[in-house]
Amino acid sequence: MGFNTNKVYKVHFLRQINESVFVIRFDRHGMNFIPGQHILIGLDEKSMREYSVYSAVQDDFLEVLVKAVPDGSVSKRLKMLDKGDMILVESAVGFFRIRHNELDKKYLFIASGTGISPFHSMVKSYPELNYLLLHGIPHIGESYDANEYEPGRLIRCTSKSDKGEFNGRVTQWLEENNVDDDLQVFLCGNSNMILDARDILLKKNFPAENINTEVYF
Secondary structure (H helix, E strand, O other): OOOOOOEEEEEEEEEEOOOOEEEEEEEOOOOOOOOOOEEEEEOOOOOEEEEEEOOOOOOOEEEEEEEOOOOOHHHHHHOOOOOOOEEEEEEEEOOOOOOHHHOOOEEEEEEEHHHHHHHHHHHHHOOOOEEEEEEEEOOHHHOOOHHHOOOOOEEEEEOOOOOOOEEOOHHHHHHHOOOOOOOEEEEEEOHHHHHHHHHHHHHOOOOHHHEEEEEOO
16 A cells, blocks of 8 residues: 555644543645544654544544554654644545434444544534444543533443443443444444444344444554
């Protein structure tokens, strides 16, 4: 895969959410994307990484949500970016998205960690969307921009704390609650979470064709 479509984009700023997670805002250059898609970004062509778009289609900038991990050579370098620095960005791709003719359906979004990123873009891009978002995190401090979701539509499932709306993993929430067959379910994040959640849904006889997945790691 070549990188001849890469462009150089100027960083506007980094916004730190907690010690390891941050948002990078940078030029959009008129790039088209569908909420849920991802882009490749990096500091050179040999170290590009995929990140779901975090911002809305209405914004005149692009944002991605990044977690700097100890062995993540790219994420640690991205964390050092400053206003005015330049990054390489490749156009948005991917099929993890809501079809325009299905915006009136009901959605259950399930994310772990930074897997919430595409759902943030969907919710901000489609203000009338009928959704419930489950966010699986260890502690409430791992919650990202919770105030940007409508009251009652975000359930933070905290596995190591009782400070969230639900004490336990997202999979435990699924086991303990009914999931209507007419929902469109979108799963994004850790592969183990996605596999476990899918198994729980299928055991409940939930339609497999209504399950959409995006594996982060």
